[in-house]
Amino acid sequence: DIQMTQSPSSLSASVGDRVTITCRASQIINSYLNWYQHKPGKAPKLLIYSASSLQSGVPSRFSGSGSGTDFTLTISGLQPEDFATYFCQQSYTSFSWTFGQGTKVEIK
Amino acid sequence: EVQLVESGGGLVQPGGSLRLSCAASPFTVSPTFMSWVRQAPGKGLEWVSVMYSGGNTYYAASVKGRFTISRHNSENTLYLQMNSLRVEDTAVYYCATATRPGAGFDYWGQGTLVTVSS
Numbered sequence: 001d002i003q004m005t006q007s008p009s010s011l012s013a014s015v016g017d018r019v020t021i022t023c024r025a026s027q028i029i030n031s032y033l034n035w036y037q038h039k040p041g042k043a044p045k046l047l048i049y050s051a052s053s054l055q056s057g058v059p060s061r062f063s064g065s066g067s068g069t070d071f072t073l074t075i076s077g078l079q080p081e082d083f084a085t086y087f088c089q090q091s092y093t094s095f096s097w098t099f100g101q102g103t104k105v106e107i108k
Numbered sequence: 109e110v111q112l113v114e115s116g117g118g119l120v121q122p123g124g125s126l127r128l129s130c131a132a133s134p135f136t137v138s139p140t141f142m143s144w145v146r147q148a149p150g151k152g153l154e155w156v157s158v159m160y161s162g163g164n165t166y167y168a169a170s171v172k173g174r175f176t177i178s179r180h181n182s183e184n185t186l187y188l189q190m191n192s193l194r195v196e197d198t199a200v201y202y203c204a205t206a207t208r209p210g211a212g213f214d215y216w217g218q219g220t221l222v223t224v225s226s
Contacts, residue, residue, distance in 0.1 A: 034212030043112075043216035044153070044202065050211055087153055091210045095166035099153040 002026050002090050006100035012108040019075040021103045023088035028068050032092035035064055035073045038102075039084045047086075048073065075105075083107055109133075110215045112203045117220030124193050128220060130186040130203030139205040142186045143213065144177065146199035146222075156201070157188060171197075193224045 003026035013019050023033065031051040038044040046055045048064035051071055061076045075082055088100040116128040130142070143158040157167045157177040165177050176189040186203055200221050204213035 032210055036212075041218070043218045044204075044213075045216070046212050046214045049208070049214070053211070055212075055214065089153070089212060091212055094210075095158050096168075097155040099155070101152040 001096060002029060002093060002098050004088055004090055004098050004100040006086075006088055006103050008103060009101065010104040010106060012106050013078050014108045015078055015080055017078045017108075019078055019082075019105060021073045021086055021088075021105075023066075023071045023073070023100050025069045025071075025090055025092075029090045029092035031067045032090055033064070033066065033071045034089045034091060035062075036087045036089065037082075037084045038087060044087070078105070110205070112205065112215055112217035114201065114203050114217045114220040117201065117222045119223045119225065120193055121226050122193060122195055122224055124224070125189070125191045126193065126222060128188040128190065128201055128203075128222070130188075130217060132184045132186065132203075132205070134184065139207050139215075140209050142179065142203065142205045144186075144188050145202045145204050145213070145216075146197075147202070147219075148196070148199040151199075153202075154199075159186065190222070193222075195224050198222060198224045 005024045033051045035048040036044045052064045063074045065072050085102045085104045087102050111133040113131045141158050141160045144156040159165045159177045174192045178187045200219040202219045203217040205215045
């Protein structure tokens with residue numbers, strides 16, 4: 001299986017901050033990388049697909065970049081509703097998808 | 109908008125069985141596949157099983173031989189039959205679907221909790 005490693009595992013930030021989360025794959029996955037936001041008790045929400053494409057309805061302050069093995073999710077101007085856990089996921093290998101361990105974004 | 113609603117979770121003893129259901133509102137775009145993903149307490153997300161629109165099914169190694177995914181097309185319902193449950197199967201189980209191949213799970217349910225404990 002392809003291992004996905006996120007960093008940091010948690011971070012504290014203030015409203016308005018620029019936040020960057022990284023995800024590294026254990027092998028090359030081209031641009032088959034997706035990012036999700038997850039709040040307790042809610043359904044996970046797809047934010048970014050194919051490394052850099054913004055899912056419909058997602059605010060433009062969210063952006064993704066990278067290819068190969070190294071990827072980044074950036075939140076430009078953190079909003080109160082953005083405090084959540086973020087997961088990356090590789091979709092390079094069909095029916096063997098794997099997720100990162102998550103990054104919890106907390107209020108400073 | 110697509111809505112997925114899971115049900116069927118609960119408390120079960122090790123070795124027991126449970127069947128989860130995922131009721132989907134009518135899709136405006138046919139999904140490429142429908143899948144189950146779980147999250148154990150304090151852990152990350154783990155893909156469990158998938159059924160493609162053509163009927164092919166696949167399983168994670170951790171559940172292969174114990175779990176069976178199926179669907180009832182006319183009722184727009186996906187199922188996960190879980191047998192020989194283990195303590196480590198304790199998790200919130202999510203139903204998720206993808207309408208674009210290779211582009212992530214674009215619709216998710218809110219999950220149903222399965223607790224395996226004696």
